[in-house]
Amino acid sequence: MKRKDFLNNLIAEVTNFMLEGNPLRLVVSLHQESDGAHLSFFDDRKRNEAELMKIRKALNPVHNRPELAGYYGMMTGHDSSWDARLKLIGWQVKHASVNNSDSGLQIDLWLGSDAFNPADFTIDQRR
Amino acid sequence: MKCEANEKGRYFLLGSLLLCAAVMGFLTDGIRLTIFSFLEIQTVSARLVQDYTVLGVGGALLNASLVAMIGLLLVYFSSVTLAGPTIAAIFTMFGFGLFGKSVTNISFILVGVFIASKIAGKSFGAYSLIALFGTALGPVVTLLAFDLNLPLYFSLPLGAFAGVVIGIILPAVAGAMLSLHHGYNLYNIGFSCGFIGLFVASLMRAMNLLGPIEVTWNTEPSTALTLLIPLFSAASIIYGFLSSGQKVMTSAREVVALQTLSGRLPTDFFDAVESQTPWINMGLLGLASFAYVTLTKSSINGPLIAGMATVMGFGSFGKTLKNSYPVVAGVILATLVFGKSLSAPGPLLAALFATTLAPVAGQFGPAAGVIAGVIHLIVVESSGAWHGGLDLYNNGFAGGLSATLIITLIHWYKTNRTKEDFINEA
Numbered sequence: 403m404k405r406k407d408f409l410n411n412l413i414a415e416v417t418n419f420m421l422e423g424n425p426l427r428l429v430v431s432l433h434q435e436s437d438g439a440h441l442s443f444f445d446d447r448k449r450n451e452a453e454l455m456k457i458r459k460a461l462n463p464v465h466n467r468p469e470l471a472g473y474y475g476m477m478t479g480h481d482s483s484w485d486a487r488l489k490l491i492g493w494q495v496k497h498a499s500v501n502n503s504d505s506g507l508q509i510d511l512w513l514g515s516d517a518f519n520p521a522d523f524t525i526d527q528r529r
Numbered sequence: 530m531k532c533e534a535n536e537k538g539r540y541f542l543l544g545s546l547l548l549c550a551a552v553m554g555f556l557t558d559g560i561r562l563t564i565f566s567f568l569e570i571q572t573v574s575a576r577l578v579q580d581y582t583v584l585g586v587g588g589a590l591l592n593a594s595l596v597a598m599i600g601l602l603l604v605y606f607s608s609v610t611l612a613g614p615t616i617a618a619i620f621t622m623f624g625f626g627l628f629g630k631s632v633t634n635i636s637f638i639l640v641g642v643f644i645a646s647k648i649a650g651k652s653f654g655a656y657s658l659i660a661l662f663g664t665a666l667g668p669v670v671t672l673l674a675f676d677l678n679l680p681l682y683f684s685l686p687l688g689a690f691a692g693v694v695i696g697i698i699l700p701a702v703a704g705a706m707l708s709l710h711h712g713y714n715l716y717n718i719g720f721s722c723g724f725i726g727l728f729v730a731s732l733m734r735a736m737n738l739l740g741p742i743e744v745t746w747n748t749e750p751s752t753a754l755t756l757l758i759p760l761f762s763a764a765s766i767i768y769g770f771l772s773s774g775q776k777v778m779t780s781a782r783e784v785v786a787l788q789t790l791s792g793r794l795p796t797d798f799f800d801a802v803e804s805q806t807p808w809i810n811m812g813l814l815g816l817a818s819f820a821y822v823t824l825t826k827s828s829i830n831g832p833l834i835a836g837m838a839t840v841m842g843f844g845s846f847g848k849t850l851k852n853s854y855p856v857v858a859g860v861i862l863a864t865l866v867f868g869k870s871l872s873a874p875g876p877l878l879a880a881l882f883a884t885t886l887a888p889v890a891g892q893f894g895p896a897a898g899v900i901a902g903v904i905h906l907i908v909v910e911s912s913g914a915w916h917g918g919l920d921l922y923n924n925g926f927a928g929g930l931s932a933t934l935i936i937t938l939i940h941w942y943k944t945n946r947t948k949e950d951f952i953n954e955a
Contacts (some may be wrong), residue, residue: 451577469614477707
């Protein structure tokens with residue numbers, strides 16, 4: 403339940419963000435292991451470098467903020483009517499990568515315990 | 530516990546300000562009277578509105594400094610960053626240490642939140658903000674322990690137990706309350722504490738244990754109290770300019786840039802500018818608050834300092850001059866329309882604390898802010914009685930209700946615009 407809730411909220415927040423760009427296509431991919439998970443999001447709207455940097459910055463905060471993740475992180479994925487706030491996600495994931503794929507924006511999120519190794523995940527290896 | 534240079538400076542400034550306030554207390558009343566009134570404060574029920582400065586300015590300032598120092602030590606030892614939200618919490622704790630929070634009544638709630646963090650398998654740091662702000666329900670502890678004329682061997686454990694239980698349930702309630710107003714009420718824990726307070730007050734009323742609310746409001750002028758906020762504000766502004774290590778104009782431009790942020794939770798201004806300029810914003814808000822209170826010709830007392838210190842604190846976590854003034858204007862407008870006095874305790878505190886709704890103005894514009902201020906004053910005049918004055922952040926409770934109403938209406942409008950339907954949708 404805890405993991406399902408967490409994944410559900412992350413997916414809701416990121417898709418909220420991507421839907422703000424009004425894409426014609428949006429794909430969400432989940433790969434789960436016992437010690438972690440990899441979430442990939444693809445749409446068909448490419449972003450310029452400044453936009454990519456802004457997204458990267460929001461998803462990869464410089465400092466760990468457990469006080470913000472533990473409390474305000476509870477808002478993640480709960481309010482699709484308002485602007486998406488990727489920083490809520492950034493405090494809660496291990497790492498995020500943001501790039502333009504062949505078709506549009508691709509956001510990858512890695513989450514899990516410290517023992518979790520993102521390299522074990524097939525989608526990442528393929529890239 | 531590892532600190533960066535910027536953070537060390539923040540600890541130094543906050544520690545110095547708290548020490549300065551305690552020293553001002555001792556200088557005002559002398560060591561003996563200060564300690565005597567400090568001890569007396571620990572046994573006051575502290576329901577709204579009980580101005581500790583009536584018992585002694587020295588004791589009140591010592592209590593406020595110690596309450597905030599406990600918060601500061603907690604931030605340090607729980608390895609969380611001393612930045613926007615934690616600085617807001619420390620300033621708020623200091624302010625309410627002058628009317629409602631005491632070293633006694635905050636301790637058990639902190640223990641309760643610590644237990645909740647262990648139950649949830651999280652670090653205490655993850656719940657540290659809930660713990661710091663959650664001390665708003667401190668009066669429940671002291672009311673049960675000292676105000677019901679029960680034998681102390683029974684009432685003391687009862688008060689302690691109630692504080693711990695409140696601390697345990699707070700994180701769950703706080704998370705749910707955030708979802709109601711979507712981060713547009715800055716004092717979300719005040720909203721959560723008000724919600725819990727409704728049940729506690731109802732239970733106590735059912736047992737005939739809760740008397741009517743009384744207002745203790747110090748009208749005696751005090752030099753120490755009058756100087757406190759201008760001193761804190763000046764120190765913040767000077768520190769903001771000096772510690773940023775950049776040209777004055779660069780810092781000034783960053784302060785102007787902060788004014789463009791909506792302030793919706795969680796907006797840490799120290800993240801937004803990556804320098805120390807949020808201190809300048811805090812200082813400016815402190816001076817603006819002080820100017821407003823002075824214009825109403827009110828004597829500076831404990832509750833008013835709490836209001837001004839809270840406004841200052843949130844100057845690093847959501848409040849700016851630009852998003853705050855419309856809400857204050859709304860409160861002033863409602864006060865005049867309903868024929869109340871601007872210098873009466875209720876409207877005066879509402880004008881300061883209503884800035885909890887600053888993000889409404891920041892996001893939806895000044896008109897929305899004025900409407901929020903009007904609604905806030907109407908609600909806050911009644912909401913204190915609902916929870917029997919047990920929630921010290923009554924304005925946070927009223928602000929949460931007001932924000933929920935406003936945001937719900939906007940949400941309904943936004944999600945029912947027919948122009949966004951698919952073509953030929955029925």
